[in-house]
Amino acid sequence: MAYHKKEGFDKEATEGLIENYSSILKLLGEDPEREGLVKTPERMAKAMQYMTHGYHQDGVAILDSAKFREDVSEMVIVKDIELYSMCEHHLLPFFGKAHIAYIPNGYITGLSKLARVVDVYARRLQVQERMTTQILKAIKESLNPLGAAVVIEAKHLCMMMRGVQKQNSVTTTSAFDGEFLNNSITRNEFLKLIAARLS
Numbered sequence: 001m002a003y004h005k006k007e008g009f010d011k012e013a014t015e016g017l018i019e020n021y022s023s024i025l026k027l028l029g030e031d032p033e034r035e036g037l038v039k040t041p042e043r044m045a046k047a048m049q050y051m052t053h054g055y056h057q058d059g060v061a062i063l064d065s066a067k068f069r070e071d072v073s074e075m076v077i078v079k080d081i082e083l084y085s086m087c088e089h090h091l092l093p094f095f096g097k098a099h100i101a102y103i104p105n106g107y108i109t110g111l112s113k114l115a116r117v118v119d120v121y122a123r124r125l126q127v128q129e130r131m132t133t134q135i136l137k138a139i140k141e142s143l144n145p146l147g148a149a150v151v152i153e154a155k156h157l158c159m160m161m162r163g164v165q166k167q168n169s170v171t172t173t174s175a176f177d178g179e180f181l182n183n184s185i186t187r188n189e190f191l192k193l194i195a196a197r198l199s
């Protein structure tokens with residue numbers, strides 16, 4: 001079901017979603033036949049499949065696809081990786097940045113693959129906490145590093161445009177393993193580096 005990068009949109013899923021979104025528009029008091037809305041159920045069907053296409057991707061396989069043997073054991077950090085996800089409670093977006101670090105243990109991975117792994121787990125119905133640990137777990141499983149760390153900062157539209165309506169709150173979640181968990185100097189170095197701005 002749903003969107004595949006190579007195969008495009010699944011026909012059966014798209015047809016089912018179009019029908020259901022048309023009903024949703026009616027239930028919301030709209031006329032799905034009016035000009036501006038005629039194509040909306042199809043647009044929504046495709047947008048929602050795109051925004052959940054991470055279900056059909058494998059984070060570990062992506063990291064493995066550019067895994068290189070390298071004898072370095074210095075911390076690698078990729079920070080400010082933008083992400084867009086959707087909360088599983090309201091299907092409203094949450095968005096922000098992920099910061100990732102690992103300490104290689106014989107293997108490194110392509111830097112872009114770390115950013116791709118963020119998308120694999122962001123493009124699903126999520127809670128921020130689970131997404132954070134899923135990213136960490138994929139890095140651990142693929143690279144078996146001496147340590148790994150993931151910090152995510154995000155704003156949740158379900159807290160901004162409805163419900164509690166707080167416009168400025170940012171949620172920070174983190175997950176640490178190995179050296180980052182056991183050694184506060186390593187963890188603090190990572191936290192200091194992600195807080196620093198390039199001049």
Ligand SMILES: Nc1nc2c(ncn2[C@@H]2O[C@H](COP(=O)(O)OP(=O)(O)OP(=O)(O)O)[C@@H](O)[C@H]2O)c(=O)[nH]1
Binds near residue numbers: 089126128158163164
């Ligand atoms: N822990 C966590 N909570 C989330 C996330 N995204 C949304 N939520 C929260 O999920 C909760 C769902 O609470 P409910 O009381 O069932 O839903 P609700 O009545 O719509 O809650 P309000 O948003 O407070 O109006 C809310 O507190 C949301 O803020 C997330 O990524 N992690």
Ligand SMILES: [Zn+2]
Binds near residue numbers: 087088090156158
């Ligand atoms: Zn929500």
